[in-house]
Amino acid sequence: MTIRPRRSALYLPGSNARALDKARGLPADVIIIDLEDAVAPEAKALAREQACAALSQGGYGDREMVIRINSLASEWGHADIASVAKSGAHAILVPKVSTPGDVMMTAAEMRKACAPDHLRLWIMMETPMAILNADSLVRTARDPNARLDVLVMGTNDLARETRARITPGRAALLPWLATCVAAARAYGADLLDGVYGDFRNIEGLRAECEQARDMGMDGKTLIHPDQIAVCNETFTPDANELAWARKLVAAFDAPENAAKGAIALDGRMVERLHADIARRNLEIAAAIAGRAV
Numbered sequence: 001m002t003i004r005p006r007r008s009a010l011y012l013p014g015s016n017a018r019a020l021d022k023a024r025g026l027p028a029d030v031i032i033i034d035l036e037d038a039v040a041p042e043a044k045a046l047a048r049e050q051a052c053a054a055l056s057q058g059g060y061g062d063r064e065m066v067i068r069i070n071s072l073a074s075e076w077g078h079a080d081i082a083s084v085a086k087s088g089a090h091a092i093l094v095p096k097v098s099t100p101g102d103v104m105m106t107a108a109e110m111r112k113a114c115a116p117d118h119l120r121l122w123i124m125m126e127t128p129m130a131i132l133n134a135d136s137l138v139r140t141a142r143d144p145n146a147r148l149d150v151l152v153m154g155t156n157d158l159a160r161e162t163r164a165r166i167t168p169g170r171a172a173l174l175p176w177l178a179t180c181v182a183a184a185r186a187y188g189a190d191l192l193d194g195v196y197g198d199f200r201n202i203e204g205l206r207a208e209c210e211q212a213r214d215m216g217m218d219g220k221t222l223i224h225p226d227q228i229a230v231c232n233e234t235f236t237p238d239a240n241e242l243a244w245a246r247k248l249v250a251a252f253d254a255p256e257n258a259a260k261g262a263i264a265l266d267g268r269m270v271e272r273l274h275a276d277i278a279r280r281n282l283e284i285a286a287a288i289a290g291r292a293v
């Protein structure tokens with residue numbers, strides 16, 4: 001399976017033509033064109049049209065293009081799916097998902113709309129029910145019919161619905177974030193962190209990116225172009241990590257270690273599982289280096 005770097009995922013409102021155009025030159029791995037909360041009810045149809053027109057016009061290079069639709073329970077959701085199915089996007093991002101049935105129902109709608117197989121399904125993890133159901137919900141990723149590839153934390157909605165406060169360090173959110181990391185890893189999905197709203201505060205953003213990376217997430221969703229550089233930097237394995245990874249892989253590949261599960265390297269005990277992590281870091285770095293954006 002080829003690894004796809006998803007370090008930075010920039011949201012922009014589908015109603016904002018300037019942002020749609022500007023995204024063609026921004027170094028985000030993923031662009032999420034929003035039709036949901038960033039778009040006012042009276043601009044929904046315009047946003048949908050502009051999003052599809054921008055995709056058919058193209059110019060987004062290697063970026064993974066995702067459209068966040070309105071919930072299927074809203075008056076716009078079904079029309080959104082019908083349009084996005086033919087848009088050439090890589091994935092549909094569905095908000096307010098709470099149960100495995102929500103995933104399968106959306107996938108069924110996609111099939112009905114004749115969505116091509118390569119149009120994937122991403123889901124927001126943003127309701128208290130989604131957290132409680134994380135196991136059964138994300139287990140749907142095992143069913144090829146579900147098309148489920150990526151989970152996106154919706155931390156603002158989660159905070160609103162639970163009445164938790166988002167404080168520096170995000171103590172109240174950590175159990176839910178960690179639950180979603182476990183669900184993603186258990187069923188082979190990627191996981192992207194929620195947004196950092198204080199977009200002029202780059203050091204605050206850096207701390208949150210580091211926290212997400214250290215928890216095991218694959219990247220972070222963003223709201224402003226100024227947030228991309230720090231996010232990409234944080235989620236890219238650095239030179240020291242890569243040097244260590246190469247050394248570790250070489251050590252386990254050496255004939256004298258072929259039968260060993262654990263060895264000493266530079267005064268540290270390392271096991272084969274560390275070599276697996278190292279290999280993944282090398283693959284991610286190679287995939288990032290190969291990107292044209």
Ligand code: COA
Nearest residue numbers: 010011012013018019020022023034037038195223224225
């Ligand atoms: N994507 C692409 N371009 C963006 C952008 C985004 N998310 N946010 C801002 N820009 C562009 C602006 O158009 C502007 O371009 P220009 O100067 O070349 O014309 C430039 O970046 C600087 O923008 P700035 O003036 O600093 O910000 P703003 O006041 O125009 O916008 C926000 C601030 C928060 C309204 C805007 O960043 C935004 O809409 N973000 C996304 C919100 C969203 O999608 N939320 C849903 C998920 S939570």
Ligand code: MG
Nearest residue numbers: 095126154157
């Ligand atoms: Mg939300």
